[in-house]
Amino acid sequence: MHYRTNKLVIYLDLLFSSMVKEVCMRCGKGRESIYEIKCSKCGGPFEIPIDFEFDKYNGKDFPYNEKNFPYIKHFISLGEGRTPMIKRGKILFKLDFLNPSGSYKDRGAVTLVSYLMEKGIRRISEDSSGNAGSAIAAYSAAAGIEAYIFVPETAKGGKLKQIESYGAHLIRVKGSREDVAKAAENSGYYYASHVLQPQFRDGIRTLAYEIVRDLDWKIPNYVFLPVSAGTLLLGVYKGFKHLLDSGVISEMPKIVAVQTEQVMPLCAKFKNISYMPPDKVTSIADALVSTRPFLLDYMQKAISECVVVNDNEILEAWKELAKMGLLVEYSSATVFAAYKKFSVDNGVLVLTGSGLKVL
Ligand SMILES: [Zn+2]
Numbered sequence: 318m319h320y321r322t323n324k325l326v327i328y329l330d331l332l333f334s335s336m337v338k339e340v341c342m343r344c345g346k347g348r349e350s351i352y353e354i355k356c357s358k359c360g361g362p363f364e365i366p367i368d369f370e371f372d373k374y375n376g377k378d379f380p381y382n383e384k385n386f387p388y389i390k391h392f393i394s395l396g397e398g399r400t401p402m403i404k405r406g407k408i409l410f411k412l413d414f415l416n417p418s419g420s421y422k423d424r425g426a427v428t429l430v431s432y433l434m435e436k437g438i439r440r441i442s443e444d445s446s447g448n449a450g451s452a453i454a455a456y457s458a459a460a461g462i463e464a465y466i467f468v469p470e471t472a473k474g475g476k477l478k479q480i481e482s483y484g485a486h487l488i489r490v491k492g493s494r495e496d497v498a499k500a501a502e503n504s505g506y507y508y509a510s511h512v513l514q515p516q517f518r519d520g521i522r523t524l525a526y527e528i529v530r531d532l533d534w535k536i537p538n539y540v541f542l543p544v545s546a547g548t549l550l551l552g553v554y555k556g557f558k559h560l561l562d563s564g565v566i567s568e569m570p571k572i573v574a575v576q577t578e579q580v581m582p583l584c585a586k587f588k589n590i591s592y593m594p595p596d597k598v599t600s601i602a603d604a605l606v607s608t609r610p611f612l613l614d615y616m617q618k619a620i621s622e623c624v625v626v627n628d629n630e631i632l633e634a635w636k637e638l639a640k641m642g643l644l645v646e647y648s649s650a651t652v653f654a655a656y657k658k659f660s661v662d663n664g665v666l667v668l669t670g671s672g673l674k675v676l
Pocket residue numbers: 341342343344345346356357358359360361
């Protein structure tokens with residue numbers, strides 16, 4: 318009987334461990350169902366622990382394959398990832414704005430939407446008036462999922478047209494950015510938040526894989542990233558960490574976070590200076606809007622440097638990039654503006670969003 322009980326306990330443990338693929342970043346509790354958006358115990362965000370070795374196999378399905386993403390059997394692919402990296406002088410530019418919907422967010426949309434399809438979810442909500450909304454709308458269209466994208470009432474511009482063009486429903490919400498998020502969360506549709514759903518952040522680790530692969534499996538000294546809610550930063554950090562843990566690289570590259578004068582909560586925390594968010598973000602870098610990012614504590618641990626740029630510097634950098642043939646959105650030009658103030662050798666600048674979205 319005793320033996321049987323033990324066997325049962327072992328069996329249940331095994332069953333549970335095979336089910337628990339996501340854990341709270343704060344308290345370590347396992348995620349009990351896909352409907353637990355934040356940890357029910359402590360309110361923390363969930364993440365997907367990487368407990369397998371990175372596989373250097375560089376076939377045509379790299380980097381989105383079942384070896385790198387064992388929790389996805391079938392990818393709803395639009396040809397994301399594998400974006401070019403080019404060299405101009407001493408700078409390496411990773412052209413991630415060449416993803417299918419015109420931003421790096423496709424790297425997370427493909428994993429989140431593919432995962433939700435496998436879980437039988439067919440209607441989702443998301444709050445974003447920008448690239449995340451566009452990416453989720455595009456992959457939902459590809460999957461046959463009905464997407465409801467919640468945006469601030471005041472939002473306007475090409476990205477909204479892009480979201481609607483994919484057939485997603487655009488829902489305008491009065492109030493603050495937090496009010497928009499609440500409306501999406503309480504909509505009755507499955508809340509496919511690009512900030513909270515770990516499958517979204519997890520998809521972005523492919524960007525780190527590609528940077529290292531493009532450098533013959535070596536790291537650059539520095540990687541410059543624009544930082545808002547932290548999905549790009551934490552995703553890329555996780556990718557490098559995975560390569561380090563797997564012995565592919567022997568140290569982490571230094572990550573330089575770039576923020577705007579108006580939206581600089583991470584730089585303020587990192588440099589221990591005071592920061593008062595504005596009532597309204599009016600910077601031309603309109604994709605960088607997270608004045609109080611939920612993931613801030615984790616973001617601070619991932620960076621080596623934080624650089625703040627202003628609108629004039631961004632505009633100058635944007636013009637220079639365009640004259641090099643690189644038409645990106647203002648929020649993406651921030652990394653070049655930062656590089657000009659914090660010049661380094663062997664740096665990769667990730668250009669995240671297409672300039673065609675903001676013309
Ligand atoms: Zn927790």
